[in-house]
Amino acid sequence: MLRMLGLALVLTAATAAADTPTRIPERAIPIAEALRDRALAGTPAFDIVEDLTTTVGPRLPGSQADARAVAWAVAKFKALGFDRVWTEPVTIPVWRRGHARAEVVGAFAQPLVITALGGSVGTDGALEAEIAEFPTLQALREAPEGSLAGKIAFISNRMERFIDGSGYGPAVVARSNGAVEAARLGAKAIVIRSIGTNSARFPHTGNMRYVDDVPKIPAAALSNPDADQLLRLLARGQPVRLRLDFEAGTIGEHTTHNVIGEITGRERPDEVVVIGAHLDSWDLGTGALDDGAGIAITMAAGALIGQLDKTQRPRRSVRVIAWGAEEIGLLGAYAYAARHADAITRHLIGAESDFGAGRIYALRAGVKDSAWDAIERIGQVLAPLGIVTERGVGGPGPDIIPLAQRGMAWAQLAQDGSDYFDYHHTPDDTLDKIDPEALDQQVAAYAAFAYLAAEAEGDFGSAPREAVQNR
Amino acid sequence: MLRMLGLALVLTAATAAADTPTRIPERAIPIAEALRDRALAGTPAFDIVEDLTTTVGPRLPGSQADARAVAWAVAKFKALGFDRVWTEPVTIPVWRRGHARAEVVGAFAQPLVITALGGSVGTDGALEAEIAEFPTLQALREAPEGSLAGKIAFISNRMERFIDGSGYGPAVVARSNGAVEAARLGAKAIVIRSIGTNSARFPHTGNMRYVDDVPKIPAAALSNPDADQLLRLLARGQPVRLRLDFEAGTIGEHTTHNVIGEITGRERPDEVVVIGAHLDSWDLGTGALDDGAGIAITMAAGALIGQLDKTQRPRRSVRVIAWGAEEIGLLGAYAYAARHADAITRHLIGAESDFGAGRIYALRAGVKDSAWDAIERIGQVLAPLGIVTERGVGGPGPDIIPLAQRGMAWAQLAQDGSDYFDYHHTPDDTLDKIDPEALDQQVAAYAAFAYLAAEAEGDFGSAPREAVQNR
Numbered sequence: 037m038l039r040m041l042g043l044a045l046v047l048t049a050a051t052a053a054a055d056t057p058t059r060i061p062e063r064a065i066p067i068a069e070a071l072r073d074r075a076l077a078g079t080p081a082f083d084i085v086e087d088l089t090t091t092v093g094p095r096l097p098g099s100q101a102d103a104r105a106v107a108w109a110v111a112k113f114k115a116l117g118f119d120r121v122w123t124e125p126v127t128i129p130v131w132r133r134g135h136a137r138a139e140v141v142g143a144f145a146q147p148l149v150i151t152a153l154g155g156s157v158g159t160d161g162a163l164e165a166e167i168a169e170f171p172t173l174q175a176l177r178e179a180p181e182g183s184l185a186g187k188i189a190f191i192s193n194r195m196e197r198f199i200d201g202s203g204y205g206p207a208v209v210a211r212s213n214g215a216v217e218a219a220r221l222g223a224k225a226i227v228i229r230s231i232g233t234n235s236a237r238f239p240h241t242g243n244m245r246y247v248d249d250v251p252k253i254p255a256a257a258l259s260n261p262d263a264d265q266l267l268r269l270l271a272r273g274q275p276v277r278l279r280l281d282f283e284a285g286t287i288g289e290h291t292t293h294n295v296i297g298e299i300t301g302r303e304r305p306d307e308v309v310v311i312g313a314h315l316d317s318w319d320l321g322t323g324a325l326d327d328g329a330g331i332a333i334t335m336a337a338g339a340l341i342g343q344l345d346k347t348q349r350p351r352r353s354v355r356v357i358a359w360g361a362e363e364i365g366l367l368g369a370y371a372y373a374a375r376h377a378d379a380i381t382r383h384l385i386g387a388e389s390d391f392g393a394g395r396i397y398a399l400r401a402g403v404k405d406s407a408w409d410a411i412e413r414i415g416q417v418l419a420p421l422g423i424v425t426e427r428g429v430g431g432p433g434p435d436i437i438p439l440a441q442r443g444m445a446w447a448q449l450a451q452d453g454s455d456y457f458d459y460h461h462t463p464d465d466t467l468d469k470i471d472p473e474a475l476d477q478q479v480a481a482y483a484a485f486a487y488l489a490a491e492a493e494g495d496f497g498s499a500p501r502e503a504v505q506n507r
Numbered sequence: 508m509l510r511m512l513g514l515a516l517v518l519t520a521a522t523a524a525a526d527t528p529t530r531i532p533e534r535a536i537p538i539a540e541a542l543r544d545r546a547l548a549g550t551p552a553f554d555i556v557e558d559l560t561t562t563v564g565p566r567l568p569g570s571q572a573d574a575r576a577v578a579w580a581v582a583k584f585k586a587l588g589f590d591r592v593w594t595e596p597v598t599i600p601v602w603r604r605g606h607a608r609a610e611v612v613g614a615f616a617q618p619l620v621i622t623a624l625g626g627s628v629g630t631d632g633a634l635e636a637e638i639a640e641f642p643t644l645q646a647l648r649e650a651p652e653g654s655l656a657g658k659i660a661f662i663s664n665r666m667e668r669f670i671d672g673s674g675y676g677p678a679v680v681a682r683s684n685g686a687v688e689a690a691r692l693g694a695k696a697i698v699i700r701s702i703g704t705n706s707a708r709f710p711h712t713g714n715m716r717y718v719d720d721v722p723k724i725p726a727a728a729l730s731n732p733d734a735d736q737l738l739r740l741l742a743r744g745q746p747v748r749l750r751l752d753f754e755a756g757t758i759g760e761h762t763t764h765n766v767i768g769e770i771t772g773r774e775r776p777d778e779v780v781v782i783g784a785h786l787d788s789w790d791l792g793t794g795a796l797d798d799g800a801g802i803a804i805t806m807a808a809g810a811l812i813g814q815l816d817k818t819q820r821p822r823r824s825v826r827v828i829a830w831g832a833e834e835i836g837l838l839g840a841y842a843y844a845a846r847h848a849d850a851i852t853r854h855l856i857g858a859e860s861d862f863g864a865g866r867i868y869a870l871r872a873g874v875k876d877s878a879w880d881a882i883e884r885i886g887q888v889l890a891p892l893g894i895v896t897e898r899g900v901g902g903p904g905p906d907i908i909p910l911a912q913r914g915m916a917w918a919q920l921a922q923d924g925s926d927y928f929d930y931h932h933t934p935d936d937t938l939d940k941i942d943p944e945a946l947d948q949q950v951a952a953y954a955a956f957a958y959l960a961a962e963a964e965g966d967f968g969s970a971p972r973e974a975v976q977n978r
Contacts, residue, residue: 147564147790462708463620466736
């Protein structure tokens with residue numbers, strides 16, 4: 037989600053109309069507190085993510101497993117008692133990876149651990165060349181024209197660890213844009229240090245981009261220990277040659293789906309509070325932290341609200357969206373935002389859980405000024421969960437961005453992501469990395485937040501407007 | 508090394524002749540203390556393991572990299588100033604692995620992470636069958652005759668974590684003997700839960716055995732998260748089918764080498780104290796913890812002793828042995844023991860560093876009773892390193908076993924192996940897992956131990972005798 041943070045901050049103020057302050061009715065508070073405390077006593081969240089990651093496993097957009105995940109989500113929403121369950125189609129390109137081999141050749145011959153970046157072409161057989169190392173993408177950009185001719189570029193920048201994942205943005209540009217920049221200078225291929233904070237020998241995949249007028253060269257990530265190994269070999273002062281051999285490529289178009297489950301509001305059922313997470317995952321792990329945890333948290337939170345007595349149902353509907361095709365460019369989110377463009381004002385506020393399974397430590401929001409007191413009041417209900425309310429910082433989860441660009445207010449239930457990028461996009465993103473108790477804390481927060489937001493008297497500033505920037 | 512522990516305890520008493528107590532001369536103490544403190548101030552150990560793991564990388568016995576490792580060790584011993592450096596040939600079978608793919612097929616289709624066990628045959632194309640799970644090797648043994656016909660056996664036992672690695676022995680029998688036992692019951696293949704304590708998605712390789720009269724079936728290890736995944740799938744109550752496709756096999760014989768560096772003793776140069784570690788490694792990681800660290804520690808300890816003024820040299824020689832082909836059955840160690848069978852009494856005592864890079868916390872020994880006071884005196888010099896002296900427990904490092912079987916006394920400088928089996932035999936056994944300061948503590952201990960043992964007045968009980976048991 038952090039790739040979007042810069043943009044998101046622009047939206048923080050939302051529409052700042054000088055109107056009647058939005059407030060949370062006091063009679064809603066004990067109901068929200070009861071939801072919160074019921075969640076802390078135990079929720080089905082862990083069982084939900086256990087089931088998704090076990091029976092479906094990895095679910096790359098457009099794969100057979102992705103279709104199984106869509107069917108799974110429909111069935112799970114129904115089993116959890118959601119009032120309405122439906123899917124909305126999303127057309128996507130389908131990308132696949134095959135085998136991946138890399139080795140140093142010559143005097144220091146040895147195998148390396150790599151994986152193709154999402155969207156990359158393959159090497160079309162083995163490709164061998166000397167590597168040219170750059171500490172950052174910027175340093176590569178500054179290399180003389182043609183200086184990479186016939187070489188494999190290697191960007192060695194290392195992501196730094198922060199609780200909010202803010203080391204991701206500065207590092208991930210090497211992944212997103214490295215291939216284009218290296219190809220402009222004549223490179224035959226590019227390898228990057230994985231965008232991740234761990235020192236385990238897993239490569240981190242993730243999306244990359246080509247542009248039309250630049251040759252599409254193969255792009256892969258080395259694990260952190262392998263990137264260190266290359267640096268040590270280069271430090272010996274002799275040329276280092278790599279042989280790369282990996283299969284990858286885009287193989288056509290496919291239709292996947294957003295899956296939506298809704299708890300119908302008692303007074304204004306066509307107005308919705310959006311929570312959710314993305315259903316797809318990369319293919320290497322089982323997508324437990326990214327983003328099975330978010331699916332489980334927000335499904336369980338919605339289900340908890342759905343179990344309220346009819347008289348206690350929130351005024352507005354709570355819509356849980358299991359977004360499709362997030363990993364390959366928020367494609368489900370863009371499709372949803374386009375399809376519902378005329379209904380932005382009926383989307384009261386939205387939040388996505390897409391940052392692993394660590395506890396929530398902060399509530400942040402992008403709402404109109406006159407709605408801030410309502411956010412603060414929600415924050416008071418979340419405070420016993422160890423959650424502080426922070427104004428003027430943060431941004432929405434990735435799949436909320438397209439709606440926020442069109443004017444929807446957003447909230448962020450910020451998770452402790454200190455170790456998120458140890459596992460993110462690796463084969464090691466598996467169920468055992470999830471603490472069930474931490475999941476329940478998050479269900480508690482999402483349930484109380486969604487309930488109170490749906491109960492609000494007044495709105496949070498959602499307003500139809502042009503997309504700020506289509507990313 | 509722990510596979511040998513049961514045997515080793517048998518040898519603890521060694522020969523208990525009632526003779527003059529062995530003692531460490533007091534004039535040797537300040538020299539040993541100076542060696543110890545010099546090591547703590549910094550040694551080349553980390554640079555040694557950095558160089559081995561970087562320039563050679565993985566060094567599977569009989570591979571080109573193994574030959575490069577032998578040349579590396581000869582050059583390194585010379586560069587470190589050892590007085591004599593030589594190699595001794597070891598004839599070994601050569602085993603190789605190729606690709607490894609595994610997947611669940613059917614309703615829960617998904618890929619799994621596996622690796623072939625060392626010594627296994629391959630699947631000869633894809634092999635598909637239902638799995639039959641057993642919690643232990645013993646449970647498999649008790650299955651009815653023919654009950655595994657056409658199936659893939661799966662042993663799910665989990666290794667437990669202890670500082671001394673004592674969870675290894677009870678678990679590793681599944682790896683060593685699982686294929687034979689499963690084949691006896693008709694299985695087509697076997698997969699085991701990795702023998703390791705981590706929950707990272709790395710499979711742990713390691714040696715396995717066939718016997719002549721039982722079909723040789725392919726054997727592979729699943730990572731711990733993948734073994735958990737299979738158990739969860741089986742818990743759904745439906746048959747689970749796997750497709751296995753991996754290449755592996757023994758491809759002939761080869762000659763590798765033990766590499767030996769010696770610091771010549773000042774009075775009895777033909778009597779030796781043996782320290783060392785094994786030079787070979789599995790092919791998945793770079794053999795940093797297993798056993799590049801041990802190579803570095805013992806080479807640096809020997810070199811430190813070699814730097815003493817000639818008048819301060821120990822009475823006997825210190826022989827550092829970089830053992831070959833340990834991983835495939837202590838083949839270098841057996842070759843050495845056979846070659847030097849007539850010289851057992853000139854091998855005063857031996858110790859191997861083969862348990863990762865964790866600090867040493869205990870000195871243990873298998874010596875004659877009348878030499879125990881000398882061990883205690885050595886222990887007093889090691890005590891400031893946080894090392895206690897323990898009697899009646901422990902056993903020698905693996906490559907010491909064949910010599911101990913023939914009557915050589917042994918010492919164990921026991922390392923903290925709490926996390927050793929998180930990395931052992933995985934792709935993640937890389938340099939970044941080593942703490943340079945912990946290496947220096949171990950160099951200090953080995954240097955002081957070897958020096959003082961080589962200075963002893965009297966011996967530790969080495970005596971020629973029949974091998975207790977040839978394993």
